[in-house]
Amino acid sequence: MTGTILFEAMIFLAGAVVCVPLAKRFGLSSVLGYLLAGILIGPYLLGFVGEEGDDILHFAEFGVVMMLFLIGLEIEPANFWKMRRIILGMGGTQVLLTMLLSFLVGIGLGLDWKVSLTISMAVALSSTAITLQTIKEKGHFDTTYGVSSFSILLFQDIVVILMLGSLPLLTNHQGHSEGDGHGEKLNMLENLPLGLQTLAIVVSVVLIVLLGRYLIVPMLRGVATTGVRELLTASALLIVIGISVLMELVGLSPALGAFLGGVVLANSEFKHELESTLAPFKDLLLGLFFMAVGASINFVVIQQNPWGIVGLVVAVILLKALVLWLVGALFKLKLDQRLLLTVGLAQVGEFAFVLLSFAFQLAIVDQQQLDILLLITALTMTLTPILGLVNERLLLPRVGTVESIKRPIDHIAKTSKVVLIGFGHFGSTVGRFLRAHGVEPTILDYDSNRVDLLRQMGFEVYYGDATRMDLLESAGIAEANMVIITVGSPDTTMTLVKMIKKKYPDIQFMVRAKNRYDAYDLINTGIQNVYRSSLDTSVKLASDVLSKMGFRKYTLQWQARNFIKMDEESLRELAEKPKIDEDYIFEARRMIREQERLLEEDLNRGVLVFDNHWDSEQMRAAHKNDTEMGRGHKPQ
Amino acid sequence: MKNVLILFAHPRHEASRVNQALLESVRDLPGVTIHDLYEKYPDFFIDVPAEKALLDQHDTIVWQHPFYWYSCPPLLKQWIDLVLEFGWAYGPGGHALQGKQCLNAITTGGSLAMYCAQGSNVYSVNDFLRPFEQTAAICGMEYLPPFAVMGTHKLEVNDLKREVALYAEAIQLLQQSPSIETDEGCAFLTDIPALKNKI
Numbered sequence: 001m002t003g004t005i006l007f008e009a010m011i012f013l014a015g016a017v018v019c020v021p022l023a024k025r026f027g028l029s030s031v032l033g034y035l036l037a038g039i040l041i042g043p044y045l046l047g048f049v050g051e052e053g054d055d056i057l058h059f060a061e062f063g064v065v066m067m068l069f070l071i072g073l074e075i076e077p078a079n080f081w082k083m084r085r086i087i088l089g090m091g092g093t094q095v096l097l098t099m100l101l102s103f104l105v106g107i108g109l110g111l112d113w114k115v116s117l118t119i120s121m122a123v124a125l126s127s128t129a130i131t132l133q134t135i136k137e138k139g140h141f142d143t144t145y146g147v148s149s150f151s152i153l154l155f156q157d158i159v160v161i162l163m164l165g166s167l168p169l170l171t172n173h174q175g176h177s178e179g180d181g182h183g184e185k186l187n188m189l190e191n192l193p194l195g196l197q198t199l200a201i202v203v204s205v206v207l208i209v210l211l212g213r214y215l216i217v218p219m220l221r222g223v224a225t226t227g228v229r230e231l232l233t234a235s236a237l238l239i240v241i242g243i244s245v246l247m248e249l250v251g252l253s254p255a256l257g258a259f260l261g262g263v264v265l266a267n268s269e270f271k272h273e274l275e276s277t278l279a280p281f282k283d284l285l286l287g288l289f290f291m292a293v294g295a296s297i298n299f300v301v302i303q304q305n306p307w308g309i310v311g312l313v314v315a316v317i318l319l320k321a322l323v324l325w326l327v328g329a330l331f332k333l334k335l336d337q338r339l340l341l342t343v344g345l346a347q348v349g350e351f352a353f354v355l356l357s358f359a360f361q362l363a364i365v366d367q368q369q370l371d372i373l374l375l376i377t378a379l380t381m382t383l384t385p386i387l388g389l390v391n392e393r394l395l396l397p398r399v400g401t402v403e404s405i406k407r408p409i410d411h412i413a414k415t416s417k418v419v420l421i422g423f424g425h426f427g428s429t430v431g432r433f434l435r436a437h438g439v440e441p442t443i444l445d446y447d448s449n450r451v452d453l454l455r456q457m458g459f460e461v462y463y464g465d466a467t468r469m470d471l472l473e474s475a476g477i478a479e480a481n482m483v484i485i486t487v488g489s490p491d492t493t494m495t496l497v498k499m500i501k502k503k504y505p506d507i508q509f510m511v512r513a514k515n516r517y518d519a520y521d522l523i524n525t526g527i528q529n530v531y532r533s534s535l536d537t538s539v540k541l542a543s544d545v546l547s548k549m550g551f552r553k554y555t556l557q558w559q560a561r562n563f564i565k566m567d568e569e570s571l572r573e574l575a576e577k578p579k580i581d582e583d584y585i586f587e588a589r590r591m592i593r594e595q596e597r598l599l600e601e602d603l604n605r606g607v608l609v610f611d612n613h614w615d616s617e618q619m620r621a622a623h624k625n626d627t628e629m630g631r632g633h634k635p636q
Numbered sequence: 637m638k639n640v641l642i643l644f645a646h647p648r649h650e651a652s653r654v655n656q657a658l659l660e661s662v663r664d665l666p667g668v669t670i671h672d673l674y675e676k677y678p679d680f681f682i683d684v685p686a687e688k689a690l691l692d693q694h695d696t697i698v699w700q701h702p703f704y705w706y707s708c709p710p711l712l713k714q715w716i717d718l719v720l721e722f723g724w725a726y727g728p729g730g731h732a733l734q735g736k737q738c739l740n741a742i743t744t745g746g747s748l749a750m751y752c753a754q755g756s757n758v759y760s761v762n763d764f765l766r767p768f769e770q771t772a773a774i775c776g777m778e779y780l781p782p783f784a785v786m787g788t789h790k791l792e793v794n795d796l797k798r799e800v801a802l803y804a805e806a807i808q809l810l811q812q813s814p815s816i817e818t819d820e821g822c823a824f825l826t827d828i829p830a831l832k833n834k835i
Contacts, residue, residue: 561681619722 011048015041016287031133032385034287038294039382049295060292061350062244063285064129066278068157068255069240071132071150072262073271074141080263083151090148090327091155094345097323098124105319114170115369118359121163122373123316127349128153128255129289130384134344138465142488143447145337148328149344157256160351161201164358165251171362204250208243208257212264220270236277239265253351289350297378301371309372313379317387321346335399336448343391347380417442417480421466421496423450426512426533427486431459441484442475467495469503482508490518497525516571523575532571539564570601637667638811641694642741645673645701645712654743654788655702657796661804667811669694673711680714687719691733696810697777699768700741703784706757706764708740716771725775734776737810739783739825740768741803747787761786762823780816783825806831 015037023033041048099120106116131149140146216239223231240258247257265274302309321342328338353374360370420431420441427445434441443459444466445451451463462475466487477483483500485493493511500507510529513519519530543556574597642662646655649672662668671690677683691697701708719725724732744751744761751757751764761784762769772779783806785791785799806825810816813830822828 557679558681561679565681619727622722622728 008049011041012288012291015048015291020287029134029137029385029388030287031130031137031290032382032389034290035294035382035385038291039297040294041291042295042297044297044299060285060289061354062254063282063287063289064350065244065254065258066240066282067129067132067286069243069258069262070275070278070282072259072264073266073275075263076266077263083147086147086151086331087155090331091152091159093330094152094323094327095124095156095159097326098320101319101323102316105315114364118167118170118355118364119373122352122355122377123320123348125156125160125349125351125355126153126320126345127347127381127384128157129286129350130347130381131344133286134385134388138446140446143337144333144449145340145344148331148333148337148341152327152345154256154259156349156351157253157259160355161252161256163355167355167358167362167364170359170364200250201252204246204252204257205260207246208260209264212261212268216261216265217268217270220268220273224270232273233277236274237281239274240278293350293378293381296374297382298371298375301375309375309379312372312376313383316348316376317346317380317383320348334448334452336396339391339395339399343387344384346387347384348377349381352377417476418482418484419444419472419475419477419480420484420486421445422485422487422512423447423454423461424486424488426488427484430484430486435459442480444471444475467492467499469499472500477504477507480504480507482510484510486512488514490514490521493518494521494525497522497527501526519571520575523572535564535567567598570598638695638737639693640665640668640696640698640807640811641690642668642670642698642700642807643673643712643715644670645699645709645715647674647709647711649674652702652743654785654791654796654799655700657800658700658741658743658785658803661800662807665804665807665811668807673715674709677711680711682715682718684718684721687715688721688724688732691719691736694736696737696739697733698739698741698783698807701743703742703744703761703764706759707767720771720775731776736777737780737816738768738772738775738777739780740765741783743785743788745787745789747790751786760823778815780810781822781825781827802826802831 016034019037019040020030020033023036024030040046043049099117102120102123103113103116106119107113111119131153135141135146135149141150220232220235223235239261243257243261244254247254265271324342324345325338328341333341356365356370356373356377359365360367365373418434418439418441420427420434421444423431423443423445427443431441431443440460443454443461444464445454445461446463446465448463451461454461462471464471466472477500485496487493487496490513493513497509497511501509508529509527511522511527511531513522513530513532515532515534519532522530539560543553543560546556547553640662642659644655644659646652649656659670663670669690699708699712701712707713720733722730724730742761742765746755746757749755751759751761753759761782765782769779783803785796785803791799809830816828816830825831
C-alpha cells in the first residue's frame with residue numbers, strides 16, 4: 001500500500017488531524033503541531049513517509065507562494081510603496097550582516113570560500129512560511145515587529161533571485177548536472193547576458209501588473225457571470241499557478257511574483273473571493289510544507305555527530321539572532337518588539353532548500369555538507385516555534401511591555417466596569433471620550449508601543465492577544481458589565497463576540513462593524529449595539545458637501561438623522577432575512593446587488609422631502625379653501 | 637381612571653433637584669407615563685408619529701419643565717412645533733387632542749411674590765403661560781391651572797417634601813376626577829377646592 005498517492009495523503013492528513021489539535025490544546029502554535037506531525041510520520045519514527053519527502057517539500061512550497069499572494073492581497077499598492085525604505089533598510093542590513101558573519105565563520109572553520117559564501121547565502125534567509133504564519137495566527141501584522149519581519153522577509157524574497165543567479169558563477173566545472181531537478185531547469189534566461197536578464201525581470205514584473213489589471217479582473221468578471229462556483233476556485237488557482245510559472249520562467253521567485261500579483265489585485269472587487277477561496281488551499285499546503293520539513297529531519301546524520309549538529313544549530317540561531325537584534329536596535333525597535341523579531345526570524349528558511357540543492361547540482365557543496373545543511377535548516381525551523389513559546393512565556397513577561405501592571409484603584413467607586421478591546425484610531429477616540437467623563441475603561445491592546453503610552457497616561461492596560469480567554473479574564477471580563485470591541489479585523493471581532501458571549505452571556509456588547517456586511521453578521525449573532533464605521537462619518541461628509549452647495553445646515557442635520565435612521569432600519573430588516581434567496585457565490589455580486597436595492601429604496605422614496613414641520617405651504621393651501629375660518633394657520 | 641402623560645423637558649436633569657424629586661414621586665403611579673424628552677431626543681430629532689401615538693393613548697397631558705426665561709426649555713417648544721400638526725391637532729380635520737386635559741407643571745427660581753405687578757417679574761406665572769393656554773385651547777384641550785413649585789432656590793428640604801407629595805396627590809386627583817372644578821380664583825392647580833383641603 002505504501003507509496004500510493006492516496007495512502008500518503010491519508011498519512012499526512014491523519015498526522016495533521018491528530019497533532020495540530022493536540023498542539024493547540026497545549027497552547028502551542030499550529031506550526032509546531034505540523035512540524036511534530038512530520039517528525040512522527042517521517043522515515044525515522046513511524047516511517048510512513050520516506051525519501052519522497054523532498055518532492056513533497058517542493059510541492060508544498062506552493063503553500064508559501066499562496067500565502068504571499070494572500071498577503072499581497074491585503075496590501076494596497078500605495079502602502080507597499082510606503083514600505084520601501086524599511087524593506088531596503090532592514091532587509092538589506094540583515095542579509096548583508098548575516099552573510100558577512102557566516103562567511104567569516106565558514107572561513108574560520110576551514111571551508112572553501114565558495115562553500116562559505118553559498119552557506120552564508122542560505123543562512124541569511126529566514127523562513128517566510130513559519131514567521132508569517134505565526135504572525136498571521138496571532139494577528140500581529142500591524143505591530144512594529146510584524147511590519148519589520150515582513151519587510152525583511154520580502155527583501156530576502158527579492159534577494160534570493162540574485163543569489164540563485166550568482167551561484168553558477170561560483171562553479172568552474174559542470175557539476176552534477178542531473179540533480180533532482182528544481183524549477184531552475186525551466187529558467188530560459190540563464191544564458192542571457194546580465195543586462196537582458198534584468199530587462200526580462202522588469203518586463204515580467206510589468207507584465208504581472210498589466211495582466212492583473214487588464215486580463216485577470218475581466219476574466220474574473222466573466223467567470224462571475226457564469227455563476228459556477230468551482231470556476232472561481234479554478235481561476236483563483238490559475239492566477240497563482242500562472243504567476244508562479246511565469247516567474248520561474250524568467251528565474252524570479254514565484255513567491256515574490258505571487259506577492260506582486262496579490263498587491264495588483266488588492267484594489268479589485270474580487271479581493272474577498274480570492275481570499276476566501278485560496279485560504280483553505282494555502283493553509284493545507286502550508287501544513288503539508290511544515291510536515292515535510294519535519295519529515296525531512298535526517299536523524300541518521302544527527303546520530304553520527306549529535307554534538308556537532310547541536311553546536312551548529314545553536315551557532316546558526318545565535319548568529320542570526322545577533323544580527324536581527326542589531327538590526328532591531330538600529331531601527332529603534334522597543335525591547336520586546338526586538339525580541340519578537342529576533343526570535344521569530346532566527347532560523348534558516350525554505351529558500352535554503354532550493355539554494356542548497358542548486359548548489360549541490362552545481363557541485364559547490366558535496367553530499368555530506370548538503371545533508372548537514374538541510375538538517376540544520378529543518379532543525380532551526382522546527383525550533384522556531386518552540387523558542388517563540390519560550391520567548392513569549394518566559395522572556396517577554398520580564399522585559400519591556402508586561403501583560404499587566406497592578407495599579408492601585410485610585411478612582412471613585414467603579415460601579416460599572418467597562419472593557420475596551422482595541423485602542424487603534426477608532427478605539428482611542430472611544431476611550432478618550434469615556435475618560436473625559438471619568439469612566440476609565442480597562443483596555444486591551446497588542447501594540448506594545450501604544451500600551452506603554454497608555455500606561456504612562458494612567459490607563460489600566462492589558463497587553464496581548466485579546467482572543468486569549470485567560471488574558472480577558474485577568475482584565476476582569478467576568479466582572480464587566482460592558483465590553484466594547486473596536487478592533488479592525490472583522491474576523492477577530494467575530495471570534496471575540498462568540499467567545500465572550502458563550503462564557504459570559506449577560507455582558508453587554510458595544511461593537512464596531514467595519515461595514516454593512518460585518519454588521520449583518522453581528523446582528524445575526526445577537527448583537528444589538530452595532531456601530532458601523534462607514535455610516536455617520538460618510539453622512540456627515542455628504543451633509544457638508546450639500547451645505548457648501550447652499551443647502552441650509554439645520555435642514556441637512558435633520559435629513560442626515562432621517563437618513564441614518566432609515567439606513568439602520570433597513571440594515572436590521574435585511575440582516576433578519578435569511579441571506580436572500582440567491583446563493584451569492586460572489587461577495588462582490590452580492591454587494592452590488594445590495595447597493596442596487598438600497599439605491600432603489602432611496603429612489604422610491606424620492607428625494608428626501610422635508611417633513612411638513614416649519615412649512616406653511618399646507619396651511620396656505622388650506623387657507624385658500626376657507627379664508628373665513630381664520631383659524632387654519634399655525635399661530636405665528 | 638385617566639392615563640396621564642408627563643412630557644418632561646429638562647436639559648440638565650441630572651443637576652436638577654426639584655424636578656427630579658417631583659418626577660420620582662409620580663414615577664410608580666399606575667396609569668402615569670413619564671416621557672423624558674431630553675433623554676429620548678438629545679438631538680432634537682423628534683419622532684412625530686411616535687409622539688402622536690403616545691398622545692392618543694393618554695387623556696391628560698402634563699408639560700413638566702423648569703420655567704426658563706418665562707417659558708419652557710427649547711426641546712419642549714420643538715415638541716409643540718412638530719407634534720401639534722396642522723390637520724391633526726388643529727385646523728381642518730385636526731381633532732386628535734379634542735377633549736383631553738392639559739397643564740404645565742413648572743418650577744421657578746423666583747418666588748410667588750416676584751411674579752406679580754409689584755414684583756421684579758411684573759407679570760404672574762399665569763400671564764407668562766398664556767401661549768400654552770392658547771395652544772391647548774386651539775387644539776380643543778381643557779387647559780388646567782398650572783402646578784408650580786416656586787422659589788426653588790430657597791426651598792428647604794421639608795418644603796420640598798411637601799411640594800413633592802402634593803404633586804403626586806394632584807396627579808392622582810387628575811386621574812380620578814372626570815372633570816376638575818375650577819373657579820376664577822384658581823391661579824394654581826393647588827388652589828382647586830379638592831386639593832386645597834389637603835394642604
